[in-house]
Amino acid sequence: MSIAITDLSYGIDGASLLSDINLNVEQGSIVAIVGPNGSGKTSLLRAASGEVVPTSGQVELNGNNVFAMHPGMRALRYGVLPQEANLDFPFTVEEVVQMGRIPHLTTMRENNSIVEEVLAEMELQDIRHRIYPTLSGGEKQRVQIGRVFCQIWGARNDACLFLDEPTAALDLAHQISLFKTIRQISNLGATVMVVLHDINLAFRFAEHVVLLSHGRVLASGTPLEVFSVENMRTAFLVEVEIFETNDPKRPFLIARE
Amino acid sequence: MNRAYLSALIPALLLTGIASLMVGSADIPFNEVLKILFGSEQPSNHRTIVLEIRLPRMLLAVLVGAGVATSGAAIQGLFRNPLADPALIGVSGGAALFAAAYLVLGIELGISGIGLATSAFIGGLLTTWLVLEIGRRGGTISSMLLGGVAINAVALSGVGLFSYLSTDLQLRSVAFWAMGSLNGADWPSVSVACVIPVIVAAFYSRAQKLNAITLGDREAGHLGISVARLRIEIVVLTALAVGISVALCGVIAFIGLVVPHLIRLALGPNHHIVIPGSALLGGLLLLLADSFSRVLLSPAELPVGIITSLIGGPFFIYLIIQQKGRLGL
Numbered sequence: 379m380s381i382a383i384t385d386l387s388y389g390i391d392g393a394s395l396l397s398d399i400n401l402n403v404e405q406g407s408i409v410a411i412v413g414p415n416g417s418g419k420t421s422l423l424r425a426a427s428g429e430v431v432p433t434s435g436q437v438e439l440n441g442n443n444v445f446a447m448h449p450g451m452r453a454l455r456y457g458v459l460p461q462e463a464n465l466d467f468p469f470t471v472e473e474v475v476q477m478g479r480i481p482h483l484t485t486m487r488e489n490n491s492i493v494e495e496v497l498a499e500m501e502l503q504d505i506r507h508r509i510y511p512t513l514s515g516g517e518k519q520r521v522q523i524g525r526v527f528c529q530i531w532g533a534r535n536d537a538c539l540f541l542d543e544p545t546a547a548l549d550l551a552h553q554i555s556l557f558k559t560i561r562q563i564s565n566l567g568a569t570v571m572v573v574l575h576d577i578n579l580a581f582r583f584a585e586h587v588v589l590l591s592h593g594r595v596l597a598s599g600t601p602l603e604v605f606s607v608e609n610m611r612t613a614f615l616v617e618v619e620i621f622e623t624n625d626p627k628r629p630f631l632i633a634r635e
Numbered sequence: 636m637n638r639a640y641l642s643a644l645i646p647a648l649l650l651t652g653i654a655s656l657m658v659g660s661a662d663i664p665f666n667e668v669l670k671i672l673f674g675s676e677q678p679s680n681h682r683t684i685v686l687e688i689r690l691p692r693m694l695l696a697v698l699v700g701a702g703v704a705t706s707g708a709a710i711q712g713l714f715r716n717p718l719a720d721p722a723l724i725g726v727s728g729g730a731a732l733f734a735a736a737y738l739v740l741g742i743e744l745g746i747s748g749i750g751l752a753t754s755a756f757i758g759g760l761l762t763t764w765l766v767l768e769i770g771r772r773g774g775t776i777s778s779m780l781l782g783g784v785a786i787n788a789v790a791l792s793g794v795g796l797f798s799y800l801s802t803d804l805q806l807r808s809v810a811f812w813a814m815g816s817l818n819g820a821d822w823p824s825v826s827v828a829c830v831i832p833v834i835v836a837a838f839y840s841r842a843q844k845l846n847a848i849t850l851g852d853r854e855a856g857h858l859g860i861s862v863a864r865l866r867i868e869i870v871v872l873t874a875l876a877v878g879i880s881v882a883l884c885g886v887i888a889f890i891g892l893v894v895p896h897l898i899r900l901a902l903g904p905n906h907h908i909v910i911p912g913s914a915l916l917g918g919l920l921l922l923l924a925d926s927f928s929r930v931l932l933s934p935a936e937l938p939v940g941i942i943t944s945l946i947g948g949p950f951f952i953y954l955i956i957q958q959k960g961r962l963g964l
Binding site for chain 2: 429452463464467469477478480529
């Protein structure tokens with residue numbers, strides 16, 4: 379599905395969090411949302427996923443207004459990973475992943491085979507019987523991502539994924555394997571919006587980057603266009619150096635002291 | 636596997652039920668109880684005791700225990716907090732206050748079980764809403780719990796005030812409202828309590844949604860669940876179950892806290908198991924507690940709430956320690 383955001387503004391209690399956001403996301407692409415703390419990344423994700431109704435502007439999905447969609451229908455194709463999850467009830471890893479199937483009326487057999495595929499994809503088989511609240515932060519995050527994948531797994535060719543800092547607690551190996559999975563899903567046709575803190579991950583995996591600053595789009599385009607020394611200075615107030623790698627489209631960047 | 640354990644509670648409940656018909660100020664042997672229940676029609680003292688006193692009391696204990704325990708399970712799920720209990724957060728207190736007010740102000744209207752239960756329901760509904768509102772404004776679950784404790788104190792002191800002002804004998808017994816008792820059980824009260832299985836079924840039909848909401852409100856929303864609607868439904872159902880229970884036998888504390896925990900500990904947190912398990916075990920435990928309350932100081936009897944609180948209080952402390960930093964306090 380393609381996502382079209384037009385003239386979107388959003389605020390709470392008079393404080394403006396997003397202003398005049400315009401963004402078109404084509405079906406099957408991976409869009410990274412980056413920006414300093416408090417720049418509106420999470421708000422943009424929440425508005426785009428239909429979770430909060432904006433003060434003004436539109437979010438359209440294949441031309442349909444997101445906020446007019448029935449939540450039960452939306453849940454069939456929309457997988458959303460919020461930033462933090464507090465689950466204190468002693469469900470097992472497997473049970474948490476299974477909850478991704480709640481919106482679907484598919485058979486038990488179909489659900490089970492999807493759960494198996496997702497457990498394998500997220501490398502969760504060995505801890506499938508562990509109790510969720512006893513897991514480490516990174517393990518919990520992989521379980522929650524697995525739950526979200528499980529929700530849209532049967533509709534990967536026509537789904538939307540909204541992930542808020544999915545790599546925050548993951549080790550290096552799991553970061554890479556997560557993005558490989560995300561890329562596979564997007565190659566099947568799913569549209570992915572992902573909030574990232576790690577600029578270099580965005581450099582490496584995103585096709586399109588949106589750089590936010592003070593609730594506005596500062597720059598939007600390919601990683602190479604967006605992550606210029608100037609843009610980084612304006613948004614983050616730091617000086618960066620950009621280094622070549624053997625992929626000319628995907629250099630890497632570090633901040634100077 | 637879990638369902639097998641669950642169904643083991645049914646024979647346990649039946650056996651306890653029959654045992655509760657045998658014991659009391661007059662001991663009636665097993666054979667005679669069976670004969671009275673299923674056989675001879677000759678009138679006798681024992682027959683009257685079993686059919687008019689102990690049987691309705693047994694049924695009321697099972698129904699009320701089931702109602703209070705499933706309410707506890709449901710609001711613990713809804714609040715995502717294992718310390719939520721209708722009696723602790725003031726729902727029962729509010730119901731008791733409105734029931735007492737009905738008795739004091741409604742005496743000329745004639746007291747009927749339905750009117751009493753209705754006003755207890757309204758009291759429960761109002762206090763649950765208040766507690767939710769305090770939680771929403773306070774922003775944390777602990778503010779909701781503490782608000783509930785405060786509301787409970789206010790409601791119970793209101794009950795005390797009404798009891799002090801009233802001349803009605805039953806109402807003057809603060810112990811009845813504050814501690815709970817199945818002393819007044821009779822067939823009309825059992826017939827009012829027959830709504831409880833319907834409420835339990837309504838909780839059960841929402842088991843999947845309760846599972847989803849343990850993930851968080853936003854997460855449940857993204858799984859296609861209307862959280863606001865679910866919240867209202869659970870609050871109304873809880874107020875209904877607790878209101879009826881309080882109108883019939885006062886505030887019975889801790890059953891709603893302890894029972895869902897025991898089930899989760901033994902059989903896991905899935906509400907498809909927790910709701911029916913809490914119904915069965917809640918009925919069983921309240922029946923056991925009531926039977927002890929009748930036998931312990933026979934022929935006198937203790938309010939059953941003394942026994943449930945004696946067991947539940949220490950259990951509550953255990954939970955607080957075991958939960959450690961996870962209460963968000």
